[in-house]
Each structure stands twice: as structure tokens, then as C-alpha cells.
Amino acid sequence: MMARDEVSSSVFAGFAGQHAACASASGGAVPMPPVCAVIVAGGCGSRFGNPGGKQLVNVAGRPLVAWSIMAFDRSCLVGHIVVVCPAEKRAEMRRLAIDPFDFKTPITFADAGETRQDSTASGIDAVPMGFEYAAIHDGARPLITTGAIDHAIQVLLADCSLDGVVCGQPAIDTLKIVDGERIVETPPRSMYWAAQTPQIFSVEVMRRAHAAAVAEGFVGTDDASLVERMGGVVQCVASPRDNLKVTVPEDLRPVTAILLGRMSDAESAQDTGVMPRVQL
Ligand SMILES: Nc1ccn([C@@H]2O[C@H](COP(=O)(O)OP(=O)(O)OP(=O)(O)O)[C@@H](O)[C@H]2O)c(=O)n1
Ligand SMILES: C[C@](O)(CO)[C@H](O)COP(=O)(O)O
Secondary structure, eight states, rough: OOOOOOTTTGGGGGTTTTHHHHHHHHTTTTOOOOEEEEEEEEOOTOOOOTTOOSSSSSSSTTHHHHHHHHHTTTOOEEEEEEEEOOOOHHHHHHHIIITTTTOOSOOEEEEEESSSSHHHHHHTTTSOOOHHHEEEEEOOOTTTOOHHHHHHHHHHOOOOSEEEEEEEOOOOOOEEEEEETTTOOOGGGOEEEEEEEEEEEEEEHHHHHHHHHEEEEOSSSHHHHHHTTTTTOOOEEOOOOOOOOOOSSSGGGHHHHHHHHHHHHHHHHHHHTOOOOOOO
């Protein structure tokens, strides 16, 4: 019912966007990248507890949300980024998390809603014409990498039976179903994944799924659940284990350590000539 148009798996070979590196790799004809990123950064961060929210908190030298924007900006498959935040925060978001960085991808804003689901609906509505897919990502997951984004997009584009893909990890802990704190059952772990973002869908499918959720009063904790309940086919794609979400202040410690570690690894590789010098 929600099948999307057939897309050749070869299409992602030549997307070049505005990025110099991508453009030179494509060697001429430059098709439009098929994906618009929707970065939801409209929550109030109540569990984090900072009065101004968490999206602009400095993490390893950048505002939290800027790390996610950077990862999508570097993807040749992403041609536009919509940042979802409260209207009154737009100017501050632009001044602190966008303008200081040399992002090449066009970035526009959409207004946040009351819930995360309302915010993703608003972001999907703001996807410009011409983009067939939307990659919805939490602004609070700064460790996502361009490689993981591109891999997930490629899995979706390569399989026309899919309505969407969800980045995540197979469960590694033993899981318990509980009533209060009393264990009711220990389900087979092999059936469980921990879902993360990005979650990527056809824009059309996502718009229909949101309309149905509103009509039927359904509120999910992620975007895929809206598509699943419509009978959509959604596949999990393994993404890096460290794609953590900053939810409470303690999350900053591992996230900062990982970002600093990545920067240090990149510097060492550049110094030993293993990698060309890149801007971090
Ligand atoms: N109305 C909302 C609620 C959440 N989000 C975004 O959804 C992502 C995941 O949500 P979460 O980590 O729960 O953030 P908050 O809602 O801000 O946190 P809390 O639930 O602690 O208030 C975050 O990037 C958050 O900014 C959003 O755009 N709009
Ligand atoms: C979408 C999500 O990041 C997938 O893990 C998560 O469900 C968001 O959860 P929250 O309730 O907004 O923290």
C-alpha cells in the first residue's frame, strides 16, 4: 500500500550537490541529491535541565546541534537541511550553530511543535519540492557520521520494497518485560533492536503517515512507528554503536570524549599523511 516508486540502486553513484569534493568525483553531470535532512531541535530539554535547552550547549567546541548539521552537510546524497526549532530561537540558532561554520548545503527552518512528532511533521511539511526522501534526525545525536547516513540512504534507495529505514543497533543487554519493577517475562533478545536516528522515508509516505496519526490520535516515540502502523515496510540498518542521544547531563561526558577522540584521530592521520587535511 505504501510502496514507493522504483528507484535504481545506481542512482546514488552520481549525486554531487554543492560540495566541491562530490562535484569533482561525479565528473560533470550533477543530478540533484535525493534527500532532505530534517533535524529536530525543538525540544525543551527538560531531562537535561539547562534553562536554555540543550541544542546550543557547547560540546567539544561546537553547539550540540551543529555536529549533526555538519554530518548531513558533508553527505553528497543530502541536498537540503531543514532545522526544526521554536520560531523565537531561529536567530540564535543561525548565529551560533550555522553562521560560524562553512556549511555548503542550503539550510532553512521550520517551527517546532508541542511534541517531537509535531516537530517532525512540521519539518516534513517544510521539505522543499523536488526532494523524494527525508532523513529525520535528532539534533541531540551529535555522534552520527556522514558514512552512517550515506549507508542508510543507500540501503533504502537500493531496495524498492522498503518504505523506510531506521538506524539502530541489535539489543545487547538482556531485556525484561516488567510490571512496575517486577519482572513479568524475559523475551528473546534476538527480536529486539534499539532504534536511533536518522530514520529515512519517502516524503510522500511520511506525509501520509503523519496525516493518519493525527486523524487517529496516535502518538509514537519515533517516526518509523507511524509508517509501521500503516503497514509500511521499514528495515533496521546497523549504525555505529556510539550514536548516542544527549538526554541527561551525564550523557555529555561520553559524547564529548568520543568527539575529542575522533578529532585527535583525524589530526594524527593527517599528520602521518594517511588522510588529506580536512576541516573538523
Ligand atoms: N517538541 C519537540 C520535542 C523534541 N524535539 C527534538 O527531538 C529530539 C529528541 O528528543 P529529546 O532528546 O527527548 O529532547 P527533548 O524533548 O528536548 O528532551 P526532554 O524530553 O527531556 O524534554 C531532540 O533533538 C529534540 O530537540 C523536537 O524537535 N520538538
Ligand atoms: C526517536 C528516538 O531518538 C529513537 O530512539 C527516540 O525515540 C526519541 O526519544 P525521546 O522520547 O524524544 O527521548
